Amino acid sequence: MAFYIFLFLSAIAVFCGLMTILSRNPIHSALYLIGCFFAIAGHYMLLNAEFLAIVHIIVYAGAIMVLFLFTVMLMNLNEESENHKPALSKIAAVVAAGLLGFVLIAALLRADTTAVPQLPEGNIGQIKTLGKVLLKEYLFPFEFASILLLVAMIGAVLLAKKEKPVDKLAGDVN
């Protein structure tokens, strides 16, 4: 049963990932990417990481994709706005990605995963366990993450702010 769920979720994730790249319309790309994120959240559920699945949906499908959709709508991009790339660079992209996949799969599938001792079963995906690890062992990086988010927020506001016209005190440089 779990195997079929795995296959189903993987098929959705790969299909939506491919359609994200191949869609002409950026809005369709964003919607397909949301489908891919939900499939990955299903994978997390399957792996007994319930809390992470919920956080994944909230952060990615809820926050990040809304940001993407807002930006796409703000720019009013349509399908005709993108020029065609030269065929040579498209072929090069396909070959490069295919070769990278080939090398990674060839290297990873030979990895010996049985050598690692498997620990007894536990509920590490629960919020109780994760919170203890996060606030005991990773307290310092946790605080730094909050500073990072604050700086990112200030930076985003500063970057996206409309530049004011040069005032008279700054001299007539322009």
Added chain:
Amino acid sequence: MHLSVFNTVPIQYYLLISTVLFCIGVFGVLFRRNAIIMFMSIELMLNAVNLLLVAFSTFHNDANGQVFVFFIMAVAAAEVAVGLAILVTIFRNVHSVDIDELKQLKH
């Protein structure tokens, strides 16, 4: 005691699906010229890595992997906010998000 997914799905399958998703992301960055789609491809790559981290975290029954995924999510959120702000600024100046238009530094 609950049933582990690894009784029926080998860990190699998770390696495979993560690699495929990562390569789709790499393919998107190389294939498209729209900067927003390239950002989405980067998100796809980050998610492929997250999926593998969670899979091995469950496989080894070690919570550290899932805590790492939290940090990756925080960094991805910060990255997207700043990146999209830069894109909006670029769009305001160049009126396009095509990366081939951004050649001012070349000459």
